[in-house]
Amino acid sequence: MRPKRSALIATHVILATATFLFLAPILYALIKSTQTLGASTSTSLAIGDQFFSNAFAAMDRFNLGRMMANTVFVTAMVTLGKTVLSLGAATAFVYFRFRLQGVAFALVLFTLMMPTEALIRALYDLVGGFGMLNSYEGLILPFMASATGTFLFRQHFLRIPRDLVEASQVDGVGPFRFLGTFLVPLSWNIIGASAVIDVVYMWNMYLWPRWAVTDPDVMMVQVGLVRLLSEQQVNHYGIIMAGAVITMIPPLIIFMLLQERFTRGFALSGDK
Amino acid sequence: MAQLTEQGEATSPSPPPGSDQGSKPPRKRRPTGAFAHTHEATFPQRGAAFWLLLPTVVILSIFLYYPMLRTFWMSLYNIRFYGQQRRFVGFDNFVRLFTDPSSFDAVVRTAVISTIVIVATIAIALFLAALLNQREIRGARVYRLLLIWPLALSTAISGIVFLVLFNPNFGMVNAVLEPFGIQPEWFRDRTLAQTVMVLTLIWNRVGFNLVFYTAAYQSLPSETLEAALVDGANPWQRFRYITFHLLSPMTLFLLVTSTVFAFFDAYAVAEVFGGGPLNATSILIYEVTENAFRDDRIGLAAAQSLLLFLAVAFITVVQLRQGRKRVTYQ
Numbered sequence: 001m002r003p004k005r006s007a008l009i010a011t012h013v014i015l016a017t018a019t020f021l022f023l024a025p026i027l028y029a030l031i032k033s034t035q036t037l038g039a040s041t042s043t044s045l046a047i048g049d050q051f052f053s054n055a056f057a058a059m060d061r062f063n064l065g066r067m068m069a070n071t072v073f074v075t076a077m078v079t080l081g082k083t084v085l086s087l088g089a090a091t092a093f094v095y096f097r098f099r100l101q102g103v104a105f106a107l108v109l110f111t112l113m114m115p116t117e118a119l120i121r122a123l124y125d126l127v128g129g130f131g132m133l134n135s136y137e138g139l140i141l142p143f144m145a146s147a148t149g150t151f152l153f154r155q156h157f158l159r160i161p162r163d164l165v166e167a168s169q170v171d172g173v174g175p176f177r178f179l180g181t182f183l184v185p186l187s188w189n190i191i192g193a194s195a196v197i198d199v200v201y202m203w204n205m206y207l208w209p210r211w212a213v214t215d216p217d218v219m220m221v222q223v224g225l226v227r228l229l230s231e232q233q234v235n236h237y238g239i240i241m242a243g244a245v246i247t248m249i250p251p252l253i254i255f256m257l258l259q260e261r262f263t264r265g266f267a268l269s270g271d272k
Numbered sequence: 273m274a275q276l277t278e279q280g281e282a283t284s285p286s287p288p289p290g291s292d293q294g295s296k297p298p299r300k301r302r303p304t305g306a307f308a309h310t311h312e313a314t315f316p317q318r319g320a321a322f323w324l325l326l327p328t329v330v331i332l333s334i335f336l337y338y339p340m341l342r343t344f345w346m347s348l349y350n351i352r353f354y355g356q357q358r359r360f361v362g363f364d365n366f367v368r369l370f371t372d373p374s375s376f377d378a379v380v381r382t383a384v385i386s387t388i389v390i391v392a393t394i395a396i397a398l399f400l401a402a403l404l405n406q407r408e409i410r411g412a413r414v415y416r417l418l419l420i421w422p423l424a425l426s427t428a429i430s431g432i433v434f435l436v437l438f439n440p441n442f443g444m445v446n447a448v449l450e451p452f453g454i455q456p457e458w459f460r461d462r463t464l465a466q467t468v469m470v471l472t473l474i475w476n477r478v479g480f481n482l483v484f485y486t487a488a489y490q491s492l493p494s495e496t497l498e499a500a501l502v503d504g505a506n507p508w509q510r511f512r513y514i515t516f517h518l519l520s521p522m523t524l525f526l527l528v529t530s531t532v533f534a535f536f537d538a539y540a541v542a543e544v545f546g547g548g549p550l551n552a553t554s555i556l557i558y559e560v561t562e563n564a565f566r567d568d569r570i571g572l573a574a575a576q577s578l579l580l581f582l583a584v585a586f587i588t589v590v591q592l593r594q595g596r597k598r599v600t601y602q
């Protein structure tokens with residue numbers, strides 16, 4: 001049954017309007033990033049030719065290049081660490097039986113509801129005590145374990161038919177090789193899905209890196225850009241917007257690479 | 273966690289009552305939910321389980337459980353001079369949250385702003401996902417890719433873009449409004465500043481929820497929907513009585529993630545807006561950092577943190593409970 005033509009047109013009108021509203025601020029940032037100092041603090045929406053000089057100023061003069069690299073590095077390390085650790089934890093929960101397994105699982109599960117941000121002062125004192133403020137370790141280590149990832153992989157493993165698992169056991173491989181050669185190849189969709197969640201999470205992260213790091217050489221780019229603005233180091237909005245535009249590039253690449261896998265990953269896992 | 277590797281008993285621990293170990297009844301009878309032991313161990317070597325689990329347990333204990341306990345402890349004290357002096361005050365800090373007018377204002381402000389953000393991001397995403405997932409819509413993939421673009425911007429950077437967009441002197445919004453003769457001073461008026469904050473957060477987050485709803489749509493059982501079609505249900509009835517129910521586990525999941533976003537990630541926008549004017553955008557998590565790092569009120573900050581934590585915990589528990597008794601139509 002096809003809907004009426006008018007309903008179809010109405011749908012497209014709504015979707016096009018929504019798309020325009022969601023894209024407008026980005027288009028605005030893109031236009032501003034190409035303008036000169038004078039134009040960037042006017043209502044002008046003319047596309048200028050200053051993008052590369054603005055971007056270069058942001059990256060080089062205001063150190064955003066270095067900060068961008070920091071954000072990419074920290075995000076990559078956390079995503080990798082979370083994936084490896086939660087694959088391991090999920091394997092332990094599904095393919096082993098040990099005492100206190102229920103307690104251990106509850107311990108992991110309960111952290112779903114413990115946002116690090118709520119613990120900011122205690123975490124700050126703790127990481128400070130380890131001497132890890134102003135360091136990559138301080139930005140990476142607290143976020144290496146993931147209840148979400150463990151939960152997703154566990155759900156996925158529970159759905160892998162036991163016959164398949166038993167067939168893979170004929171050769172008597174050990175648990176670590178089983179994980180590497182059997183489970184991982186069956187889990188790429190879920191790995192992709194959880195990687196997207198981790199990347200978005202790290203990319204949005206602000207509260208912790210803002211307080212844990214004051215050294216510009218370790219600072220993450222989202223913190224550095226706000227600081228540029230609030231300390232009025234720059235009043236050239238072209239440069240600020242060029243900085244904002246550059247930070248969009250890595251996540252856009254990730255989305256394009258992982259979008260299909262992500263959708264399929266969740267479709268396969270059924271719920272969640 | 274040393275017990276994890278304890279050698280000894282060769283038999284696996286007895287399963288909780290009701291789990292389907294051994295006799296393997298059909299899948300539907302699995303009432304123990306998240307904690308069910310679903311089958312026998314594949315590997316008898318329990319030492320390996322210890323090493324697989326150790327890093328996760330260590331990290332969570334050090335960086336989540338310890339700070340959590342420490343925050344509880346701090347909330348019971350009046351801590352001054354950055355830890356040099358402290359006095360046990362019991363639950364005074366919590367009482368203050370609700371009796372001190374300015375603290376209570378922050379609680380109310382946070383509740384209002386968060387509720388609007390949570391409801392709007394979920395409703396808009398669900399609406400767009402429903403439109404995009406009608407089988408006949410052409411270009412759905414393109415719309416979807418463009419709609420999730422704001423997700424590529426960090427929340428802090430979204431705040432910066434909106435600050436410029438709503439700048440009363442050269443922002444685009446006032447340029448558009450100029451022909452109508454209105455030039456609002458967005459960041460001088462409390463309600464207007466809160467409106468911009470809410471818009472920023474909704475704009476930044478709808479894409480996230482849309483991605484998840486899209487994924488959920490792909491796993492809907494098409495037989496159920498086709499059966500409804502045969503029964504003559506109109507599109508709205510199909511959505512209201514079937515799709516909406518089938519998507520409810522996802523809605524509950526997004527309710528939790530959106531709450532975390534509105535409580536904590538919103539901090540970045542509050543800071544870009546400086547918490548002002550007159551504390552209008554100073555939501556609880558912003559107050560937490562002000563109290564914990566600037567105003568030397570660590571105990572109060574801890575109590576405010578715990579209030580946020582309890583709200584998240586409550587919603588998470590509701591989600592997990594609902595998730596267990598999920599409705600199915602098969």
